[in-house]
Amino acid sequence: xxxxxxxxxxxxxxxxxxxxxxxxxxxxxxxxxxxMRLETVYVSVDPYLRGRMSDAKSYVPPFELNKPIHSGVIxxxxxxxxxxxxEGDFVSGMLDWKTTQVSNGDGLLKVxxxxxxxxxxxxILGMTGLTAYLGLTQIGKPVAGETLVVSGAAGAVGSVVGxxxxxxxxxxxxxxxTDEKIEMLKTKxxxxxGINYNTTKDMKAAIAEVAPxxxxxxxxxxxxxxxxxVLFSINKFARMVICxxxxxxxxxxxxxxxxxxxxxxxxxxxxxxxxxxxxAEKFPExxxxxxxxxxxxxxxxxxxxxxxxxxxPTAFIDLFEGKNKGKMIVKI
Amino acid sequence: xxxxxxxxxxxxxxxxxxxxxxxxxxxxxxxxxxxMRLETVYVSVDPYLRGRMSDAKSYVPPFELNKPIHSGVIxxxxxxxxxxxxEGDFVSGMLDWKTTQVSNGDGLLKVxxxxxxxxxxxxILGMTGLTAYLGLTQIGKPVAGETLVVSGAAGAVGSVVGxxxxxxxxxxxxxxxTDEKIEMLKTKxxxxxGINYNTTKDMKAAIAEVAPxxxxxxxxxxxxxxxxxVLFSINKFARMVICxxxxxxxxxxxxxxxxxxxxxxxxxxxxxxxxxxxxAEKFPExxxxxxxxxxxxxxxxxxxxxxxxxxxPTAFIDLFEGKNKGKMIVKI
Numbered sequence: 065x066x067x068x069x070x071x072x073x074x075x076x077x078x079x080x081x082x083x084x085x086x087x088x089x090x091x092x093x094x095x096x097x098x099x100m101r102l103e104t105v106y107v108s109v110d111p112y113l114r115g116r117m118s119d120a121k122s123y124v125p126p127f128e129l130n131k132p133i134h135s136g137v138i139x140x141x142x143x144x145x146x147x148x149x150x151e152g153d154f155v156s157g158m159l160d161w162k163t164t165q166v167s168n169g170d171g172l173l174k175v176x177x178x179x180x181x182x183x184x185x186x187x188i189l190g191m192t193g194l195t196a197y198l199g200l201t202q203i204g205k206p207v208a209g210e211t212l213v214v215s216g217a218a219g220a221v222g223s224v225v226g227x228x229x230x231x232x233x234x235x236x237x238x239x240x241x242t243d244e245k246i247e248m249l250k251t252k253x254x255x256x257x258g259i260n261y262n263t264t265k266d267m268k269a270a271i272a273e274v275a276p277x278x279x280x281x282x283x284x285x286x287x288x289x290x291x292x293x294v295l296f297s298i299n300k301f302a303r304m305v306i307c308x309x310x311x312x313x314x315x316x317x318x319x320x321x322x323x324x325x326x327x328x329x330x331x332x333x334x335x336x337x338x339x340x341x342x343x344a345e346k347f348p349e350x351x352x353x354x355x356x357x358x359x360x361x362x363x364x365x366x367x368x369x370x371x372x373x374x375x376x377p378t379a380f381i382d383l384f385e386g387k388n389k390g391k392m393i394v395k396i
Numbered sequence: 397x398x399x400x401x402x403x404x405x406x407x408x409x410x411x412x413x414x415x416x417x418x419x420x421x422x423x424x425x426x427x428x429x430x431x432m433r434l435e436t437v438y439v440s441v442d443p444y445l446r447g448r449m450s451d452a453k454s455y456v457p458p459f460e461l462n463k464p465i466h467s468g469v470i471x472x473x474x475x476x477x478x479x480x481x482x483e484g485d486f487v488s489g490m491l492d493w494k495t496t497q498v499s500n501g502d503g504l505l506k507v508x509x510x511x512x513x514x515x516x517x518x519x520i521l522g523m524t525g526l527t528a529y530l531g532l533t534q535i536g537k538p539v540a541g542e543t544l545v546v547s548g549a550a551g552a553v554g555s556v557v558g559x560x561x562x563x564x565x566x567x568x569x570x571x572x573x574t575d576e577k578i579e580m581l582k583t584k585x586x587x588x589x590g591i592n593y594n595t596t597k598d599m600k601a602a603i604a605e606v607a608p609x610x611x612x613x614x615x616x617x618x619x620x621x622x623x624x625x626v627l628f629s630i631n632k633f634a635r636m637v638i639c640x641x642x643x644x645x646x647x648x649x650x651x652x653x654x655x656x657x658x659x660x661x662x663x664x665x666x667x668x669x670x671x672x673x674x675x676a677e678k679f680p681e682x683x684x685x686x687x688x689x690x691x692x693x694x695x696x697x698x699x700x701x702x703x704x705x706x707x708x709p710t711a712f713i714d715l716f717e718g719k720n721k722g723k724m725i726v727k728i
Contacts (some may be wrong), residue, residue, distance in 0.1 A: 068618035115662070287657035323653040325619035325641035328669030331449070334666045337660030 069161040071127045078314045100144035107394040108186040109137035109380040114313040132160035156185045185188040187391035193354045196224035199338040203305040204281040208233030216285030218245035220391035225283045230254045241386045267293035287312045292322040302333040352361045366390030401493040407648045410646045416709040432476035439726040440468035440518040441712040446645040464492035488517045519723035520697045525686045527672040528556035533666045535637040540565030548617030550577035552723035557615045562586045573718045595726040599625035619644045624654040634665040698722030
């Protein structure tokens with residue numbers, strides 16, 4: 065038998081456990097040529113999945129109701145009639161939230177357990193690392209000596225963005241929601257300064273204080289009032305990489321923020337939405353760079369690993385309360 | 397004697413006549429070597445000047461209180477001890493709101509009355525035309541067949557942007573505030589469609605209807621609710637040229653609008669503030685192109701000409717009620 069998680073309801077506001085349903089099905093009995101059977105090992109839960117649970121027009125089609133949800137997954141090949149993959153191989157790719165599933169191998173990559181822990185292929189050597197590296201370099205266009213502010217800095221992408229910023233010679237400021245996270249940004253990830261938005265009354269003043277030369281690059285994972293506050297410190301020709309807007313994803317009405325137009329005009333500044341899949345032709349170069357920095361211990365990462373297939377919906381929901389440090393992963 | 401207009405108060409909200417003061421001074425009696433005496437012929441009043449009347453940080457320093465305001469001016473040389481300019485020449489440049497003034501020629505360009513009407517050098521062959529051409533081409537990066545929406549479309553810059561859009565093979569939609577302006581956009585400037593925001597209840601639906609293939613480029617002069625409505629129709633990789641935000645300039649509190657981040661992320665879209673002076677190295681190429689199109693009758697323009705030096709403040713204030721069609725100019 066195989067357990068599957070399907071989308072039961074399109075969430076209103078913050079997703080609830082009742083928006084998900086566990087379904088048990090019989091396994092496909094036999095494999096045809098080219099197919100293989102996969103056993104799920106790690107599942108990545110990510111804020112962007114929230115968007116796919118709504119039926120609004122977006123860059124990827126929405127999940128269908130009563131169909132399995134899918135996300136980044138590491139799986140083990142437990143039987144194979146596919147020439148490219150053999151029993152015992154590990155693969156990464158976009159796969160269903162199922163304990164086991166059959167695949168023809170399309171879109172899957174073999175991953176090497178000897179080179180890095182398997183879960184790293186969902187994080188720093190997967191979409192997380194690619195998003196951080198390509199968002200920062202392709203839109204942020206960093207120049208050594210500039211100031212970078214990262215929101216959602218203790219999250220999976222944010223913590224990598226900050227470290228890459230330091231490697232590239234930037235002054236790096238992180239914004240996160242607990243003192244423990246701020247401490248981690250500074251001690252573990254090498255950020256120059258951090259701001260706890262939950263205990264800071266005047267975010268505008270706090271940002272101005274830690275960014276005395278203004279903000280040249282803003283890597284934004286959150287949107288909302290935090291991003292409003294950053295606007296007051298942006299420099300001429302500032303680049304704002306809009307990678308996510310987690311503070312707005314669960315809004316039930318269209319959220320409002322400070323009008324950005326006057327800030328953009330005054331500073332000849334840029335805001336650009338970033339989706340990593342638009343930069344697929346740069347993945348090999350980015351992977352090479354990330355692997356190199358990881359091997360040289362210039363990059364480190366944090367994971368929040370939750371155990372058990374049944375915990376996938378909870379782990380996903382917890383993202384919106386910032387319960388994760390770094391990449392949130394479910395180990396099956 | 398020379399009349400001068402100085403900034404008496406920093407306006408709160410919409411500028412009032414009492415924010416300006418007329419001062420009469422004696423002329424500088426004699427010219428030293430390199431100087432010339434100019435008599436003002438045309439004065440350009442533009443929305444961006446509102447920003448310089450506040451003391452907020454911006455891309456240009458604010459006007460000083462009790463000092464003359466300046467803007468784009470066409471003046472006649474009435475006496476000269478400068479080798480570059482002789483009596484009878486006409487010049488354009490950033491000059492004070494004075495009936496006569498002395499200049500050493502710095503930053504002034506000679507303009508040719510035989511090639512185009514003098515006032516055109518404040519408009520289509522001046523900052524207006526350069527702003528339209530460079531904003532559209534450098535940030536909008538138009539590709540024939542795409543859809544362009546222009547807000548403030550009947551204004552000085554907007555009406556030129558739309559015409560250049562047509563020359564470059566775009567579907568062009570203009571947003572303006574009266575039926576008369578919409579008619580002018582379509583008949584005089586060749587726009588494909590127009591929307592009167594004052595009589596349209598559902599701007600979002602109206603934009604979707606005239607842009608059935610979505611919006612690839614938005615040339616924004618206004619900000620506020622009109623720009624909010626456009627967001628719902630933007631296509632993947634849309635470019636929004638943020639050239640001005642006239643609807644927000646007189647706000648006395650920081651204005652709010654729909655949060656743009658979710659729209660930018662969903663569509664991998666870009667918003668970028670545009671200031672023409674950042675593109676000075678492209679002025680010669682742009683001027684050549686604009687002059688060529690003007691000579692070929694591919695471009696036309698509208699001016700609202702107000703007569704009398706004393707009317708400068710009124711003409712400026714009228715901009716914020718959309719009383720101008722095309723470039724607002726005061727003839728002295």
